[in-house]
Amino acid sequence: MRRSSFTSEFLLHYIPAAFSIASTTLLLNVLRQALDTPLVALLYLLPVGLSASLWGLGAGVIAAMAAFLAFNYFFIKPHFTLTVHSPGDLVVLVVFLTVAVVISQLVGRARSGQATAKAREFEATQLYELSASLTGYLDTQTIVRIVAEQIRGFLHTEKIEFFLHNSEPLSLKLPIGASSPERQADLILPVQAGKTVLGEIRLWRATPLISASEKRLLKIFADQAAFALERAHLAEAESRAKVLEESDRMKTALLSSVSHELRTPLATIKAAATSLRSGEVGWDSKAREDLLGAVEDEADHLNLLVGNLLNMSRIEANQLKPERQWNLLSEIVASVLSRPHSSEGHKVEVDIPEDLPLLPMDFVQMEQVFTNLINNSFKYAPAGTTVRLSARVSQDSTVLVQVANQGPPVPAQDLERIFEKFHRITAADRVTGTGLGLSICKGIIAAHDGRIWAENLPAGFAINFTLPLSIDGKLAPQPPLEAEA
Amino acid sequence: MSTSPHILVIDDEPQILRALKTILVEKEFKVTTAARGEQGLTLAAADPPDIVILDLGLPGMDGFEVCARLREWTQCPIIVLSVREGERDKVAALDKGADDYLTKPFGIEELLARVRVALRHAGRAKSSKATKITSGQIVVDLAWHIVTRNGKEVKLTATEFKLLAYLATNAGRVLTHQAILTHVWDPADADRVEYLRVYMRQLRKKLEANPEQPEFILTEPGVGYRFLAD
Numbered sequence: 001m002r003r004s005s006f007t008s009e010f011l012l013h014y015i016p017a018a019f020s021i022a023s024t025t026l027l028l029n030v031l032r033q034a035l036d037t038p039l040v041a042l043l044y045l046l047p048v049g050l051s052a053s054l055w056g057l058g059a060g061v062i063a064a065m066a067a068f069l070a071f072n073y074f075f076i077k078p079h080f081t082l083t084v085h086s087p088g089d090l091v092v093l094v095v096f097l098t099v100a101v102v103i104s105q106l107v108g109r110a111r112s113g114q115a116t117a118k119a120r121e122f123e124a125t126q127l128y129e130l131s132a133s134l135t136g137y138l139d140t141q142t143i144v145r146i147v148a149e150q151i152r153g154f155l156h157t158e159k160i161e162f163f164l165h166n167s168e169p170l171s172l173k174l175p176i177g178a179s180s181p182e183r184q185a186d187l188i189l190p191v192q193a194g195k196t197v198l199g200e201i202r203l204w205r206a207t208p209l210i211s212a213s214e215k216r217l218l219k220i221f222a223d224q225a226a227f228a229l230e231r232a233h234l235a236e237a238e239s240r241a242k243v244l245e246e247s248d249r250m251k252t253a254l255l256s257s258v259s260h261e262l263r264t265p266l267a268t269i270k271a272a273a274t275s276l277r278s279g280e281v282g283w284d285s286k287a288r289e290d291l292l293g294a295v296e297d298e299a300d301h302l303n304l305l306v307g308n309l310l311n312m313s314r315i316e317a318n319q320l321k322p323e324r325q326w327n328l329l330s331e332i333v334a335s336v337l338s339r340p341h342s343s344e345g346h347k348v349e350v351d352i353p354e355d356l357p358l359l360p361m362d363f364v365q366m367e368q369v370f371t372n373l374i375n376n377s378f379k380y381a382p383a384g385t386t387v388r389l390s391a392r393v394s395q396d397s398t399v400l401v402q403v404a405n406q407g408p409p410v411p412a413q414d415l416e417r418i419f420e421k422f423h424r425i426t427a428a429d430r431v432t433g434t435g436l437g438l439s440i441c442k443g444i445i446a447a448h449d450g451r452i453w454a455e456n457l458p459a460g461f462a463i464n465f466t467l468p469l470s471i472d473g474k475l476a477p478q479p480p481l482e483a484e485a
Numbered sequence: 486m487s488t489s490p491h492i493l494v495i496d497d498e499p500q501i502l503r504a505l506k507t508i509l510v511e512k513e514f515k516v517t518t519a520a521r522g523e524q525g526l527t528l529a530a531a532d533p534p535d536i537v538i539l540d541l542g543l544p545g546m547d548g549f550e551v552c553a554r555l556r557e558w559t560q561c562p563i564i565v566l567s568v569r570e571g572e573r574d575k576v577a578a579l580d581k582g583a584d585d586y587l588t589k590p591f592g593i594e595e596l597l598a599r600v601r602v603a604l605r606h607a608g609r610a611k612s613s614k615a616t617k618i619t620s621g622q623i624v625v626d627l628a629w630h631i632v633t634r635n636g637k638e639v640k641l642t643a644t645e646f647k648l649l650a651y652l653a654t655n656a657g658r659v660l661t662h663q664a665i666l667t668h669v670w671d672p673a674d675a676d677r678v679e680y681l682r683v684y685m686r687q688l689r690k691k692l693e694a695n696p697e698q699p700e701f702i703l704t705e706p707g708v709g710y711r712f713l714a715d
Contacts, residue, residue: 296592303590326679328686334697335704350697358679364572364707479680484640 013055014062020047021066025074032075037089040075041096048100052107060104068097123217126154130221134228138235140164144172147225148201155214157205161185164199164229186210189218193226201225250421257435261305265298272298297342308436311368312421315443322362322447326476329359329366329391329401329467336370344383348374351390359399360471365444372437373403373463381407381460397469398450404462415454441465490604491515493534495525495551496566497543505538508593514600522546526554534561536603538596539583541567541574549574549581556582562603566591572707579661579708586659586708602657618653620701620714623692625653634692644669645688648681649712652702656714659705685710 024047028040035043044067052060072082076089084090130150137143148162152174159181164170185202187210192198201222203210210218272291275281281288314320330352337348370389377387385406394400410418419442421435445452445465452465469475492514494505502518509516517532519525522543529537537555541548552563564585565578575586584606585599609615616628622635627650632639641649648669652660666675674680689696703711 299590326682328682330697331682331686331704334699335706338698338703358682362707367706477677477679479677479683482642482644484642 013059017047017051017055017059017063018066020051021063021070023047024067025070029074037075037092041071041092044071044096045100045103049103049107052104053111056111057105057108060108061101064097064100064104067100068093071096119213122154123213123220126150126217127220127224130224134224137228138232140170140229140232141172143225143228143232144170147221147228148172148174151201151203151218151221155203155205155210155218157203159204161202162199163202164191166198166233170199187215187218189222191222191226191229193230198226198229253421258305258309262302265302265305268298269295307368308372308440311440311443312436315440315447320365320443320447322365322444324360324362324448324471326358327361327363327366329356329361329399330354332361332363332366333370333389335363336367336374339371341374341378343378346378346381346383347386349386349388351388353392356391356393356399357469358476359467359469360476361448361467362444365447369441369444369465370403372441376437376463377403377405377407381405393469394466398466399469400464400466402462402464404457404460406460409456409461410454412456415456418454419452438463489513489515490535491517491532492536492538492600493517493519493525493529494538495519495522495543495548496538496540497521498540501540501566505596512597522548522551525551529555529559533559535607536561536600537563538600539563539565541565541571541578549578552578552581552583560607562607564596564599564603575708576661576663579659580663584658606655606657618656618714620653620656620712623701625649627654632692639691641688641691644684645691648684649688649692652710652712653714656712659709659711661709665709681710 021044024044028035028043032040048060048063048067051063069082072084072093073080076084076093078085084093130147133146133150134143137146144162144164148160151157152160157174160174162170162172181204183204186205187203189201189203190197191200201218203218272295276288276291281291311320330350333350333352337350374387374389381387388404389402390404391399391401419438421439441463442452445467448467450465450467452463454461454463456462492509494502494509494516495518496502496505497520499520502520506516506518517528517534519528523546525537525539526546539548539551543551548565552565555561555563562584563582564587565575565583566587566589567574567578568589575588578586584603587596587599616626618625618627624633626632630646630650632641632646632649648665651665651668662678662681663675666677666681670677670680685702686696689699689702692701693699701713703713705711
């Protein structure tokens with residue numbers, strides 16, 4: 001490496017320096033009749049200074065030495081020897097050599113100082129650009145991409161690879177899609193924060209070789225990258241902590257709601273069972289019947305609660321995958337209504353047109369939606385009123401379903417919030433339930449590509465939802481018809 | 486069946502076993518219990534039961550496996566117990582040879598009704614097949630392909646009759662969508678639930694007084710249909 005840098009220095013700087021002296025010598029030789037010795041010495045200083053300023057300190061010194069020898073050989077008597085006879089000429093020679101060397105030193109130094117300053121400025125610009133483009137980015141992928149692109153921009157690499165081997169391994173290769181050169185990387189830079197190695201950057205660039213100053217800059221880049229990655233990591237940890245805190249809060253809310261809701265039926269069951277056991281209740285008494293009925297009802301209620309909780313956790317975990325098949329809405333509604341409900345003399349009116357097409361629905365999940373909506377109506381609407389269930393094909397190739405009751409209106413600001421978990425407009429101790437019913441409906445309808453909303457009617461309250469007529473662009477198939485025998 | 490029927494209950498919950506045993510013995514059944522699938526298979530081989538009540542969620546060998554193993558050598562009715570959310574499990578168990586299912590938690594009346602249906606069906610399978618099946622005012626004459634309601638003939642299409650006949654011959658049992666489609670239509674149509682839904686609506690319209698509240702053909706949500714006979 002050193003050898004080759006010497007060769008290039010030699011070829012690019014020293015040869016032209018020597019050549020400038022040679023051509024000056026030729027020119028002076030032609031004009032020698034018109035020139036006296038001091039003037040020749042003065043003219044020789046010209047290429048020396050030029051060489052030093054153009055090609056640097058080394059070239060200047062080489063030019064100075066060459067000029068000294070050429071001057072002595074060609075222009076100091078006796079000609080064509082390096083010997084000097086006249087003491088005056090010796091003085092001229094010594095002064096010439098000193099001046100030439102000093103000039104070349106001064107010019108060369110100034111030049112190299114300027115080059116250093118330029119290199120520094122370049123580094124500073126690059127660094128500024130890097131940190132400016134890294135500001136504000138907190139995701140690892142972007143940081144890695146920016147650093148790699150920046151390095152590629154100033155280094156003009158054939159290929160650059162950035163590997164991160166922390167919790168989520170990541171690798172980025174630029175240019176994208178290019179195959180790796182078959183040789184080993186020309187430079188491997190570790191990316192480390194403190195003592196932790198976060199990853200490494202591999203670079204391929206054969207010519208020109210990566211210089212010491214470029215390496216220094218790369219090192220700073222790697223440090224900047226590590227710094228940005230650390231910052232991203234910390235920000236991520238912080239936001240994760242926030243999410244955890246939020247989910248913890250939700251869990252606490254869930255637990256307090258659930259334990260209250262679960263304990264209420266359990267208390268009834270326990271009380272009924274113990275009083276039945278105590279022998280205080282007569283075998284044929286009505287009290288005995290009532291207590292047994294309460295145990296059964298409360299057990300069913302508990303079962304419903306557990307089902308709701310399970311469904312909610314599925315919705316939360318995105319695990320609620322409806323098995324959508326062609327089903328009849330009327331059959332689902334009939335199936336729901338055939339089950340016992342805790343209504344207080346409510347009437348249910350179903351208005352579903354007979355020619356309503358088959359809809360892509362998960363039978364069991366849609367049953368759950370209707371069960372929750374009907375139970376809600378029974379819960380909030382006054383006893384003896386009517387719950388009206390209707391469905392219509394609407395203009396936008398969906399079916400609009402409405403479950404309306406004659407219950408009290410919901411304040412406008414709560415119309416959306418009632419679909420949130422644990423949201424309840426009425427005080428919790430007045431109405432039983434988990435506060436999950438409507439959010440489960442919302443989750444199921446959303447999984448069916450539908451929309452659900454609440455509205456106040458002139459005389460009552462309704463939940464509406466839409467269901468698409470088609471799935472994957474296909475409408476309900478028509479089974480072949482046949483004649484009666 | 487002069488002696489009391491033998492019921493084998495396989496469930497890993499000791500409370501369920503205790504409760505079922507108490508009630509079934511009270512109802513004069515002979516009851517054997519097993520807490521694990523392997524144990525249940527051994528007991529069944531040693532003393533063949535008339536009916537098996539099998540929990541699907543067993544530790545070790547699960548209920549599906551037990552069901553399949555039992556079906557290798559016995560046709561005795563199997564009633565599986567599963568949880569509410571397990572529609573897919575129920576269908577899988579029914580397709581593996583189970584005859585019926587019950588969703589936990591269930592009422593004991595429901596269990597006893599299922600046990601009676603299963604025993605009757607097993608008994609009927611052994612004796613000569615009945616050609617007339619009655620459910621309320623509905624009479625299905627399998628030999629003459631005639632259906633009457635309140636003594637009046639109900640006109641059915643060929644497929645509607647085939648569908649009703651299949652349900653009626655398996656009265657009391659739950660039939661999965663797939664089983665019905667395979668049997669009434671074609672194995673290639675086993676996934677065409679829409680056929681079933683549409684024909685079932687037509688059939689109910691012709692048979693039921695109020696198709697929205699069916700009395701004869703019940704929907705088993707997510708699983709299939711069940712025909713109720715007298």
